[in-house]
Amino acid sequence: xxxxxxxxxxxxxxxxVELWAARHGEWxxxxxxxxxxxxxxxxxxxxxxxxxxxxxxxxxxxGALARHAVWEKGRQDARDELKTQVxxxxxxxxxxxxxxxxLDVGHLETGI
Numbered sequence: 001x002x003x004x005x006x007x008x009x010x011x012x013x014x015x016x017v018e019l020w021a022a023r024h025g026e027w028x029x030x031x032x033x034x035x036x037x038x039x040x041x042x043x044x045x046x047x048x049x050x051x052x053x054x055x056x057x058x059x060x061x062x063g064a065l066a067r068h069a070v071w072e073k074g075r076q077d078a079r080d081e082l083k084t085q086v087x088x089x090x091x092x093x094x095x096x097x098x099x100x101x102x103l104d105v106g107h108l109e110t111g112i
Contacts (some may be wrong), residue, residue: 088096
């Protein structure tokens with residue numbers, strides 16, 4: 001069996017109804033104003049604050065897209081990376097280390 005709403009819940013619903021009725025009235029007033037000014041649509045360029053917000057939003061979006069592109073490139077590079085493992089004899093391994101080449105030979109494992 002469904003519970004009946006409490007007085008507090010009814011008051012909250014009535015407050016929401018009043019709030020949305022007021023908002024609807026405000027939007028109708030704005031629509032009438034725009035129609036009277038022959039504005040084709042509500043454009044952010046017609047308001048300084050709206051223009052600022054739109055530019056900031058566009059800048060954030062472009063930054064996010066750039067960061068995402070860099071991240072995707074890194075993922076693709078990681079997938080494309082070729083990893084090899086070479087097994088060398090102890091003698092060859094020692095000679096390579098003695099050459100002090102700028103290679104990553106720190107992970108060389110010596111065999112036999």
